Amino acid sequence: MxxxxxxxxxxxxxxxxxxxxxxxxxxxxxxxxxxxxxxxxxxxxxxxxxxxxxxxxxxxxxxxxxxxxxxxxxSIKTVSYRVEDYRIKNYKGKACYFLKTNAGTKVVAKDSIKLEESDKKADKKYPVGTIITYKQSVLKNNVPKYRQKLLQSMLEASGKEAKDKGIQTPSKDITKNKLIRTNYR
CATH class of the missing domain: 1.10.287 (Helix Hairpins)
Known part of the structure; x- marks a missing residue:
């Protein structure tokens, strides 16, 4: 071993x-x-x-x-948060989403988030209304320290900028940040 x-x-x-x-x-x-x-x-x-x-x-x-x-x-897992409210504001010169979630406020750059919207039928479990969910890809807690730096850079890297920095790009396309708006009707 x-x-x-x-x-x-x-x-x-x-x-x-x-x-x-x-x-x-x-x-x-x-x-x-x-x-x-x-x-x-x-x-x-x-x-x-x-x-x-x-x-x-x-x-x-x-x-x-x-x-x-x-x-x-x-080594990647997806973490979901229920969003109670969100605003788009300037933060340090960049447009960012301020997401008020059940785990606190998250600040995410506007250009790094993927927006998805879908309509579904309402039922007993989900009444009529809108539910917003924020999903984030993060490294699992059991990743050894010597792997964390490289895997974190692979998670943050995308396309051309990763190749310019010499970072290995992941073979699987990973969406780091996703904001899902589900309308129940």
């Missing part, structure tokens, strides 16, 4: 730099292969060795990314 824990910590140590490691490893394999092909006659055996090591490096990087993505998907 200790060996597995050590291996897991090593993966999370390396995966933050996986792109850089892959590029350096690829250059370390390609440059000698090009030299051998261009300047020597004994190129076949040595070139094959370098190309095989290049392929193994790329497969290892892909396996690291797959493991981190599977850990990410298993």
């Amino acid at each position: 200790d060996l597995y824990l050590l291996f897991d910590k090593l993966i999370y140590l390396f995966v933050t730099y996986w792109l850089t490691l892959t590029l350096v490893g690829s250059l370390a394999c390609i440059m000698p292969a090009l030299y051998i092909i261009c300047f020597t006659d004994k190129s076949v055996v040595k070139t094959t060795k370098y190309l095989v090591s290049l392929m193994l490096l790329l497969v290892a990087a892909a396996l690291l990314c797959i493991k981190v993505n599977s850990d990410f998907v298993n």
